[in-house]
Amino acid sequence: MFRRPLRPSFSRLVACLAFVLVASARARVAEDAKAAVEVSAPAVTEKTPEPSPPAETAKVEAAAGTNPAPVADAAATPATAEPAPAAEPAATPPAPVAPKRATTEVQGLLNLGASLSERGDFEAAEIAYRQILNSAAPPELELKSALLGLAHMHRKQGALTKAAAIYERFLKDYPGDERTPDALLQLGRTLRSLGVYKPALARFYNVINSTLKLPGEGLDRYQTLAKTAQFEIAETHFQAGDFAEAGKFYTRLRLLDLAPVDRARAHFKAGYAVRLQGDLEGAITALRAFIEQWPDDENVPEARYLVAITLRELKRPQEAFAATLDLLRTEKTRVASDPKRWAYWQRRTGNQLANDFFETGDTLNARAIYAGLLELSSEPAWRLPITYQLALCYERLGITDRARTAYQVIVDGAGTTPPPEFLELATMARWRIEHLDWRDRVGQQINTLFESTTGRQAAAAAPATAPARAASTP
Numbered sequence: 400m401f402r403r404p405l406r407p408s409f410s411r412l413v414a415c416l417a418f419v420l421v422a423s424a425r426a427r428v429a430e431d432a433k434a435a436v437e438v439s440a441p442a443v444t445e446k447t448p449e450p451s452p453p454a455e456t457a458k459v460e461a462a463a464g465t466n467p468a469p470v471a472d473a474a475a476t477p478a479t480a481e482p483a484p485a486a487e488p489a490a491t492p493p494a495p496v497a498p499k500r501a502t503t504e505v506q507g508l509l510n511l512g513a514s515l516s517e518r519g520d521f522e523a524a525e526i527a528y529r530q531i532l533n534s535a536a537p538p539e540l541e542l543k544s545a546l547l548g549l550a551h552m553h554r555k556q557g558a559l560t561k562a563a564a565i566y567e568r569f570l571k572d573y574p575g576d577e578r579t580p581d582a583l584l585q586l587g588r589t590l591r592s593l594g595v596y597k598p599a600l601a602r603f604y605n606v607i608n609s610t611l612k613l614p615g616e617g618l619d620r621y622q623t624l625a626k627t628a629q630f631e632i633a634e635t636h637f638q639a640g641d642f643a644e645a646g647k648f649y650t651r652l653r654l655l656d657l658a659p660v661d662r663a664r665a666h667f668k669a670g671y672a673v674r675l676q677g678d679l680e681g682a683i684t685a686l687r688a689f690i691e692q693w694p695d696d697e698n699v700p701e702a703r704y705l706v707a708i709t710l711r712e713l714k715r716p717q718e719a720f721a722a723t724l725d726l727l728r729t730e731k732t733r734v735a736s737d738p739k740r741w742a743y744w745q746r747r748t749g750n751q752l753a754n755d756f757f758e759t760g761d762t763l764n765a766r767a768i769y770a771g772l773l774e775l776s777s778e779p780a781w782r783l784p785i786t787y788q789l790a791l792c793y794e795r796l797g798i799t800d801r802a803r804t805a806y807q808v809i810v811d812g813a814g815t816t817p818p819p820e821f822l823e824l825a826t827m828a829r830w831r832i833e834h835l836d837w838r839d840r841v842g843q844q845i846n847t848l849f850e851s852t853t854g855r856q857a858a859a860a861a862p863a864t865a866p867a868r869a870a871s872t873p
Contacts, residue, residue: 509548511524512527546569550582587600610624633652642675666688697736708748719752746772749772
């Protein structure tokens, strides 16, 4: 009697709770839908771009069919509209925003990959490019850019085989693309760096042919690419050791309408190719003409070095000596334009010629060049070794006082506890000072002994022979 009325009341209570929960849930859904319509409507007209969502978010939105763009149209509908037909915005005519977000995201990944490549973070750059390549349906333009960016990244990294493979894939998949000449040019450079010269030459010739087939809107750009390809052909012949063919191409390039920097470089490389063919006299003429015509070009220091060593090979030491001094005494205004390059070739030329003069016994010319080299830098790492060579020249010339002073400068410069890079040099300088002191002591002893012995012999023989020999002594 007691349990029968309890069960119906309990079930009714559960049913009431369920009804209340369902009703509140429906009301909450309606409120959320209304709030979403009211909040998202002005977001479409906002001009400030929002940050691009992550790739996973864009993919999920595209797969789910969510589309915030039509909310602007929904805002015009009455606020009391039923939330049930929420699927209608997906079928509305306006273009969806999800592809725009995806395009913005892909462009951001492209920019990120390029920035990381320039910074040398190749692993992260590859991840950025691979996200584009592995995405479901990337836009074709961005896909091409990702391929070229990934190839450039591998080339900069030194992974030349990977770079060449990606360039080949791009050319195979998009043979008529407007960036085909650029891809061919980079592929040719990559193959040349790998030492594969014939295929590299073929790619450079393909650059010239491809520029003839492309539309004429970018005529200036295609002409520049064609000229660049001709320059690369000459450079490839040069690196392959075919100096005669390289010289021909460089000479032709000088006749084209190139930028002054490119014409100067072609002139220099043409003279260099003549030297490498073995025509030393012709090289001297060509390189001197280059120096006279392009005195401010960046290749002038190397050209002066080539002139100096070529004159030395031609057994014209005084001309080689003069050419070396001209290089060491170059005006500071020209050196200031590229001090590192000038310093490198000045030091290399001076060291090579001075050492050569010293070894062949031309100590005076060697000393003059070493003295000029000493003025190139105030760094101890440069001055102390040159000072040692200069001291050897003084010692060989018999100027022992200046030699001893130069050796002492090295010892003082290295300090009481010389660093590892100066330890051996300081030890040798101390030994040379001790050697000079020993030579002086031995020389004094020999002179003293010789004078004393000669004096005794003269004193012993003086009474008997002095009158007779006095007349015959000159």
